[in-house]
Amino acid sequence: MSAPLKVAVLGASGRMGAEAVKAVDAATDMELVAALGRGDKLEAILEAGATHVVDLSVPASTEDNVRFAVTHGLHAVVGTTGWDDAKRESLTNLLAENPGTGVLIAPNFALGSVLASAFAATAARYFESVEIIELHHPNKVDAPSGTAVRTAELIAAERAAAGVAASPDATETQLDGARGAVVDGIHVHSVRLRGLVAHQEVLLGGEGEQLTLRHDSYDRASFMPGVLLGLRTVASRPGLTYGLDGYLELGR
Amino acid sequence: MSAPLKVAVLGASGRMGAEAVKAVDAATDMELVAALGRGDKLEAILEAGATHVVDLSVPASTEDNVRFAVTHGLHAVVGTTGWDDAKRESLTNLLAENPGTGVLIAPNFALGSVLASAFAATAARYFESVEIIELHHPNKVDAPSGTAVRTAELIAAERAAAGVAASPDATETQLDGARGAVVDGIHVHSVRLRGLVAHQEVLLGGEGEQLTLRHDSYDRASFMPGVLLGLRTVASRPGLTYGLDGYLELGR
Amino acid sequence: MSAPLKVAVLGASGRMGAEAVKAVDAATDMELVAALGRGDKLEAILEAGATHVVDLSVPASTEDNVRFAVTHGLHAVVGTTGWDDAKRESLTNLLAENPGTGVLIAPNFALGSVLASAFAATAARYFESVEIIELHHPNKVDAPSGTAVRTAELIAAERAAAGVAASPDATETQLDGARGAVVDGIHVHSVRLRGLVAHQEVLLGGEGEQLTLRHDSYDRASFMPGVLLGLRTVASRPGLTYGLDGYLELGR
Amino acid sequence: MSAPLKVAVLGASGRMGAEAVKAVDAATDMELVAALGRGDKLEAILEAGATHVVDLSVPASTEDNVRFAVTHGLHAVVGTTGWDDAKRESLTNLLAENPGTGVLIAPNFALGSVLASAFAATAARYFESVEIIELHHPNKVDAPSGTAVRTAELIAAERAAAGVAASPDATETQLDGARGAVVDGIHVHSVRLRGLVAHQEVLLGGEGEQLTLRHDSYDRASFMPGVLLGLRTVASRPGLTYGLDGYLELGR
Known part of the structure; x- marks a missing residue:
């Protein structure tokens, strides 16, 4: 040693x-x-x-x-x-x-967060649809989280580079805000809930299958x-x- | 028999x-x-x-x-x-x-959907925070889903009857739509993803704990x-x- | 007041x-x-x-x-x-x-845990299949958790009272332990993972749908x-x- | 073109x-x-x-x-x-x-399945704990699924190559099968539930955080x-x- x-x-x-x-x-x-x-x-x-x-x-x-x-x-x-x-x-x-x-x-x-972002960017080249849900404690003052915004930007850049079309979305009528914020074309949803710390899910969907990458951060x-x-x-x-x-x- | x-x-x-x-x-x-x-x-x-x-x-x-x-x-x-x-x-x-x-x-x-709505209404009396995420295929034209709107109304009515305060939320700055639609005071987020059918999660949070009620509908x-x-x-x-x-x- | x-x-x-x-x-x-x-x-x-x-x-x-x-x-x-x-x-x-x-x-x-157990027992009357996954930190010495055993017993009693048949299972060959422990006929799986505290999922399945009741306990x-x-x-x-x-x- | x-x-x-x-x-x-x-x-x-x-x-x-x-x-x-x-x-x-x-x-x-396996192997080098849960319809005759066994083997090989220790586990007393099957040192749990098709979760845990990779396959x-x-x-x-x-x- x-x-x-x-x-x-x-x-x-x-x-x-x-x-x-x-x-x-x-x-x-x-x-x-x-x-x-x-x-x-x-x-x-x-x-x-x-x-x-x-x-x-x-x-x-x-x-x-x-x-x-x-x-x-x-x-x-x-x-x-x-x-x-x-x-x-x-x-x-x-x-x-x-x-x-x-x-x-x-x-x-946070290794898990860094890995999840990298995996999301890689996978986003291969799936028709992708959206992000981030969940935090209710004392957080900004939405979406900085990590979610960066993940969306990273995903958008990879999809642009790979020539992937925008995620399909037939929504015609919606209550204001229902479909979340849109960051570089990626929909991002922010949940605030007592008891939570910092969590993020990237959901990827294709015909007949779904891939979910979730990271939970409980502690510094x-x-x-x-x-x-x-x-x-x-x-x-x-x-x-x-x-x-x-x-x-x-x-x- | x-x-x-x-x-x-x-x-x-x-x-x-x-x-x-x-x-x-x-x-x-x-x-x-x-x-x-x-x-x-x-x-x-x-x-x-x-x-x-x-x-x-x-x-x-x-x-x-x-x-x-x-x-x-x-x-x-x-x-x-x-x-x-x-x-x-x-x-x-x-x-x-x-x-x-x-x-x-x-x-x-759908038994699972009916039960999940009833459970959500019951549990909403006892938790500080509650939000709804509904997830559907991308051909759906409206957001949120009718089921999510009804679930939110049901939850809001139960919380009002039990004298529960609004879910805490310190959000000061947000990208438009990040915090979802608001139905009778309940935040509702609509995800649209290829490969999905019809799914709903009610997330309830209190100090140090979370309760999640999820229903997945795959088939008529x-x-x-x-x-x-x-x-x-x-x-x-x-x-x-x-x-x-x-x-x-x-x-x- | x-x-x-x-x-x-x-x-x-x-x-x-x-x-x-x-x-x-x-x-x-x-x-x-x-x-x-x-x-x-x-x-x-x-x-x-x-x-x-x-x-x-x-x-x-x-x-x-x-x-x-x-x-x-x-x-x-x-x-x-x-x-x-x-x-x-x-x-x-x-x-x-x-x-x-x-x-x-x-x-x-824990309100969420008590509610989740009660909901699981109620729902178990109406679904063909039910299994339990409990997840805890790796310092826990017993498996399954006491809460999971009690939940299984409660579910089994409700199903017996309602005349519900055993969950279907066509397993013919398995690696030892793959299908979990069996408590009063209910399969229970114990996950041990660094970073976790105390978590439990009851999964209920019927033709074309699934209901999941999850409780996360992070803190005393x-x-x-x-x-x-x-x-x-x-x-x-x-x-x-x-x-x-x-x-x-x-x-x- | x-x-x-x-x-x-x-x-x-x-x-x-x-x-x-x-x-x-x-x-x-x-x-x-x-x-x-x-x-x-x-x-x-x-x-x-x-x-x-x-x-x-x-x-x-x-x-x-x-x-x-x-x-x-x-x-x-x-x-x-x-x-x-x-x-x-x-x-x-x-x-x-x-x-x-x-x-x-x-x-x-299935792109999602192939990606999830590759990501799991990569991430397994960096986390203290890893376990697999696979979930299928109740007509499946073998447990665990072939995919879960291959994922466990892949993860075990990566951890061995990177010199990662076995996942910590203090279990002293268990009901038979509670901790799942063990494939090359990796714990694998098999759930069978009416309504499901083919699903797999790889759970990775470290101090204060968790990474979850989930794949859902609904259709050929x-x-x-x-x-x-x-x-x-x-x-x-x-x-x-x-x-x-x-x-x-x-x-x-």
Whole structure:
């Protein structure tokens, strides 16, 4: 067995960061060498001998954190939001100056959710009909969920590329809203129900058959296997990878 | 074992009527004594010695058919649409003159669908949240389905009677239609997918738990157990019963 | 609005008891007047002026607790296990001496679970086939779950009473265990999966249709609405009621 | 638009063959030039000018049919069973002598089923737990279904290759059969229910999340999109391909 990865967690006092501290600490192939919160100096990472960084801080500091890591040859796994095109391009340039260093920026670390989206996009090429149902707790303020919108966009792009026609729909009269929202031609329905957390179903239908891909997310803990997978893989993937699916073997 | 029921089917050349002919014929406790189509004379029922009538004809003839049956003391199970309040009241009066004769008029004979609606109404008193998803083939022209609208109305009435507050919903921003249609305060979502037939889910949620009532209808054959149950019960229920749920033991 | 119920929680230091303390405290129509743990004297209930007691203690003390409450004319809602036939009969006798006092002993306070079981029993009279799938976390040591066994027994009893034949099954060759466990003639399948909590599906099938009743339990908090419903109802139901379903309006 | 494919259907009088005749006839990019049943001479294919053959005949004649097609440079899509290793190896040799000719032999043409199996195998590398539930009509004589057994084998092979541990299971006491059949270490549950056709669910669970892949097959018609996809692709894939998944783009 190889030496454990030496991991520093940035944003360790946030809720996700605290989960990451626990997960890294529990992983037998990793060593938690530093856990930095707001105001802690980044140099502490170097002093602790970290080779890998997990950034789960805030949009205002994530860019500085990651650039600091890359400049010092540390690999980084990043779950903080705020990485727009300009910031990612700038980071790509910095990585070109530090060959051998890898960074993963992932908007979503839940393996099941990432897999479900990828499978949905693949399957959407082969089915006549596709719709999305997302279900969340009733305190959510936006509808549809961001994940559902991205899944719809991904599906629409695959269907366009494969030349698949729009899903058939003979609806002539409807109560306002019955057929859901339409995102890039894909119907999306948002359910809000006490007791739920975060759930999504992609329904695909063809003559005489149906394929359903459902993901249920019950707990923030579901992100940790993806974070650990990122840490175990990032050193072997120099440069910038965007999206955890880039690290998954989706075909055969 | 008692003597088989002597059953006449009216509207026997229609699709539902043809199914009923087969179902009555196959039932060991029934005897199919007549099967009348368009243009056949109603007197044939009497000549055949029928004691029970199944009417699956068309709105234009169902009232004449049923009144003829009742006048001659035959029990009737009716699946034809078009029985508005005035026609039902008039029939109730006719039945009062023929005590001992029973009529069942049912807008829906699928046992599973009738049970699911009744259960949904019962459960809706006890849960904080409730929403409906109905899923049909893409050739359906209206949304939501009539069954979903009736289920929503039934649920809303039960919640109002029990003093249950509206389902919680913190949605502030939504894409048009994301949260579905709203029927008497209940959110209803309509999915259209190739390969499907007719399906409905009622989702009920409370703190830490969810109850889901799902009905799948694959085939017109699903109406026949309800028709047979109606035939076996109608003689013991003089007067007019509206809705198959009136014949089901829903409590304990 | 009437005066709030004055409630004492027994077993308040246990996990369920602690939930009950929170739930009673949060209910606007109740006042938490006492919360007793191990070793506390029962007289404190009287001193606090309680009119209602929730017992979520341990099998060794629940009988003393409830008999004490009844003797002093307090209504009791009981979730502790261990109430065998002899203890319940003895309690019934004590209640006869204290007319006007009510006790509810409920093996399960999750409204959704109680409703799902009741609905399953009702529906099982009307469908040709019925099977049960229960799904739990992988740390569970027994299979099937106690709830699934009780649901199967309840279903079997209803089908026997209604004269329903056994579910059809043409299986000739099977891998050992493929068709599940058989409880009173009902097939029960136990799934164990990381990430799950406690879930159950009753599947009912007839010609051309299927009815599915699913209950998902995510959290101990799901028991509290049932406990509060019990507290609000118990004073109007003198004597002993066994099972929360006795307080629910299941028919129409 | 290119010229339509000239397709001959072999086994056209069987149930699957009859569906294929209808599907090829309805496809705007194909021309049905021959439909052969039992006893018809294979030379008719050549006389009709076919460039593609669909073989849906019987095990006793499929090898002769396909070898005849290959020898004459016709591409073949084959759904008949009975192609053991020896026959496939012999066909591979014949194809080597006819470069440019393609043959697809597929045990399953339902796109949704093939995709669900492939997705299940991929996802099984990333989840701690996995189990299979298959649900069929009650006239089925074997349990589990062949598809479920193959899915379990596929999943087990992927998990072994990826070094994934067995699904956790703390079961100590169980009623016989409760935990299902075990195929290569994967638990498989078989439900039999009136009203169902052929359905399968693969459930994958990790800390705080669940992924469910469900396929519903309602009708033999569900095989035809796969047959047509095979016909459209086979000319571009010289040699022998086994399994429709070989023609699907499963990754990105």
